[in-house]
Amino acid sequence: MICVGVDAGSRTIKVVVLESHGLRVLGSGVADQGVEQNAIARRLLQAVLDECGILQQDVRAIVATGYGRKLITEADASITEISCQAAGVSHCLPQARTVIDIGGQDSKLLHLAAGGSITDFSMNDRCAAGTGRFLEVVAARMGVRLAGLGDMVSRSSQPAVISSMCVVFAESEIIGLLAQGATPEDIIAGVQASIAARVAAMAGRRVAPPVVFTGGVALVPGMSVALGTALGEPVAVAPDPQLTCALGAAILAARKSS
Amino acid sequence: MEHRDGLLQMADALGIDDSFCPVRAMLGAFVSQSHFPIPELLICSVGATCDDLSAIAQRLEHLGHPVFWWEIPHRRAPDSGEPAVELPGGYRAPGAQVAFVQGELGRVRRALESFAGRVLTDDALKAGIRRANRIRHVLAEIRRKVFTAPSAPLPALELLIAEMLAIHFCSDPVECLAVLEDLQAEVDRRVQAGVGVSETDAARLFWLNPVADLRVMNLLEDAGGRVCGTEFLFSHALDPIPDSIPCMEALARSALADPMAGSPADRAARVCRDMQAFGAEALVVSRIPGASHCAWEGAIIGQMIRQRLGVPVVEVEVPPLTDSIEPSVRTRLEALVETVKGGRLP
Numbered sequence: 001m002i003c004v005g006v007d008a009g010s011r012t013i014k015v016v017v018l019e020s021h022g023l024r025v026l027g028s029g030v031a032d033q034g035v036e037q038n039a040i041a042r043r044l045l046q047a048v049l050d051e052c053g054i055l056q057q058d059v060r061a062i063v064a065t066g067y068g069r070k071l072i073t074e075a076d077a078s079i080t081e082i083s084c085q086a087a088g089v090s091h092c093l094p095q096a097r098t099v100i101d102i103g104g105q106d107s108k109l110l111h112l113a114a115g116g117s118i119t120d121f122s123m124n125d126r127c128a129a130g131t132g133r134f135l136e137v138v139a140a141r142m143g144v145r146l147a148g149l150g151d152m153v154s155r156s157s158q159p160a161v162i163s164s165m166c167v168v169f170a171e172s173e174i175i176g177l178l179a180q181g182a183t184p185e186d187i188i189a190g191v192q193a194s195i196a197a198r199v200a201a202m203a204g205r206r207v208a209p210p211v212v213f214t215g216g217v218a219l220v221p222g223m224s225v226a227l228g229t230a231l232g233e234p235v236a237v238a239p240d241p242q243l244t245c246a247l248g249a250a251i252l253a254a255r256k257s258s
Numbered sequence: 259m260e261h262r263d264g265l266l267q268m269a270d271a272l273g274i275d276d277s278f279c280p281v282r283a284m285l286g287a288f289v290s291q292s293h294f295p296i297p298e299l300l301i302c303s304v305g306a307t308c309d310d311l312s313a314i315a316q317r318l319e320h321l322g323h324p325v326f327w328w329e330i331p332h333r334r335a336p337d338s339g340e341p342a343v344e345l346p347g348g349y350r351a352p353g354a355q356v357a358f359v360q361g362e363l364g365r366v367r368r369a370l371e372s373f374a375g376r377v378l379t380d381d382a383l384k385a386g387i388r389r390a391n392r393i394r395h396v397l398a399e400i401r402r403k404v405f406t407a408p409s410a411p412l413p414a415l416e417l418l419i420a421e422m423l424a425i426h427f428c429s430d431p432v433e434c435l436a437v438l439e440d441l442q443a444e445v446d447r448r449v450q451a452g453v454g455v456s457e458t459d460a461a462r463l464f465w466l467n468p469v470a471d472l473r474v475m476n477l478l479e480d481a482g483g484r485v486c487g488t489e490f491l492f493s494h495a496l497d498p499i500p501d502s503i504p505c506m507e508a509l510a511r512s513a514l515a516d517p518m519a520g521s522p523a524d525r526a527a528r529v530c531r532d533m534q535a536f537g538a539e540a541l542v543v544s545r546i547p548g549a550s551h552c553a554w555e556g557a558i559i560g561q562m563i564r565q566r567l568g569v570p571v572v573e574v575e576v577p578p579l580t581d582s583i584e585p586s587v588r589t590r591l592e593a594l595v596e597t598v599k600g601g602r603l604p
Contacts (some may be wrong), residue, residue, distance in 0.1 A: 031497075066587075067585060069588065079596065080589050080592045080593040080596055081589070081593075082589075082593035082597065083593065083594065083596040083597070083600065086600075108587075116568070117600050117601055118596075118600055118601070119568075119570065119597075119598070119601070120564065120570040120571065121570065121572070121593060121597065122573075123572075123586075123589075123590060123593075204561075206317045206564075
């Protein structure tokens with residue numbers, strides 16, 4: 001039986017195709033988000049199915065998640081990204097007790113019990129300062145690609161202190177730091193530390209190990225180290241961290257249809 | 259009052275900007291003079307009270323509206339050996355604090371007598387207390403049935419509006435009681451018929467703090483939840499006023515039981531007790547931007563409820579217009595419902 005998870009996130013749409021009996025991932029794909037979310041999701045799903053040699057009519061169930069989940073008309077059900085992340089992470093790393101998910105426009109913290117059920121969660125989605133958007137803004141300002149941020153951070157000798165609580169003001173602060181002679185490496189390291197500090201503040205003292213890091217920002221080199229420093233706990237990046245939410249959606253689709 | 263009336267902008271222009279609670283719309287309404295008759299005398303509290311409202315009243319006074327001020331102290335636990343008094347809601351306070359508030363309310367009473375040109379007798383006060391208690395009794399019954407029926411007979415929004423009646427009776431206690439008794443009859447009818455606005459397996463949610471945009475309350479049922487307990491910052495107005503003691507002392511005890519006069523720990527204790535009594539499975543902490551009590555108390559209470567009951571807690575911020583953040587609030591509530599239901603599975 002084939003089940004599909006579609007994660008319509010703020011920056012990208014992700015699709016995971018799952019063989020539900022053994023919960024084996026048959027294929028996956030990522031596409032940039034756009035205005036016509038449903039059409040993008042449909043094209044992406046078709047491309048992944050084609051790649052896997054699976055016909056659309058063989059798909060038993062589709063669960064949509066992410067902020068655009070209600071717009072995915074192909075889906076049989078929509079489930080929040082909180083539940084889907086929990087299902088995806090606990091499938092990959094059953095021992096996980098804390099999940100940090102930093103996406104393009106929000107960050108989330110999940111507390112999991114044994115068995116993967118959620119005991120509590122927090123979300124920050126009113127401010128970009130603790131999200132991937134902050135990194136995008138800074139990378140653009142520095143003229144570097146997101147993938148190159150890790151290398152830059154490794155060359156930092158004195159991470160800058162970014163004190164602004166808002167991305168817009170932080171951008172002004174960064175311009176000031178550059179004018180004062182701070183190196184781009186130190187500024188990038190400061191920004192990563194700032195994002196990590198935001199997430200740590202959201203976590204408070206409620207971080208139970210093992211801590212697993214998911215979402216698109218987990219792909220940015222250096223972020224897991226910054227998070228680990230801020231939390232005082234080692235942070236493991238989930239396998240295919242950008243896809244865990246879509247994977248969870250596919251798993252929940254399989255559970256619903258069985 | 260409608261948002262398009264521009265009342266918030268009028269308040270902005272008078273220096274009461276969006277760093278204050280949206281109750282600042284009241285200031286705009288005083289300026290526009292088109293929403294209610296302008297009172298000849300305002301009676302406002304200072305001290306352990308809503309500091310946004312106090313600031314707005316100060317501004318009104320400076321604009322020429324006469325204000326009579328009285329003080330409510332921060333309610334504290336009695337010291338060891340200090341004479342203590344039981345308050346409504348299960349609180350206790352030093353007898354000296356009750357006496358102080360009684361003195362302050364005595365000043366209010368004399369001010370009213372002077373203003374109205376007639377004596378406010380104890381009998382009149384007792385009759386007022388009896389009327390208020392009758393309304394509180396009906397509301398208590400409505401709340402109990404809404405929170406405990408297999409399917410909620412009223413949605414969260416309608417219950418919030420009903421509870422609000424306890425604060426001011428819409429200036430007409432008789433009509434207010436008639437409305438509430440009709441509402442109670444409707445609740446009874448629905449409970450007996452086994453009909454309601456929620457599924458029987460809906461997540462049982464406790465709602466803390468009022469909202470600036472009432473539409474958000476509808477999301478609770480939309481998300482698959484039902485309201486099983488509320489604390490809208492005026493729980494003292496739902497508790498019966500003691501009727502077996504002198505009326506001024508009874509009013510003082512009731513005033514000191516105001517959740518805003520006490521500590522967040524006191525509020526958390528009451529929320530905890532009510533959540534257990536009504537079987538609530540999770541807590542929604544609603545915050546109003548600019549409302550100082552919501553800003554710092556919500557997080558503290560949420561943390562205490564997590565520790566004491568081990569239930570999930572979600573915070574939502576509800577500004578006067580939620581159109582742009584509706585998907586975000588909906589996601590939080592849906593995730594909370596999913597979390598509650600997921601936690602029920604064996």
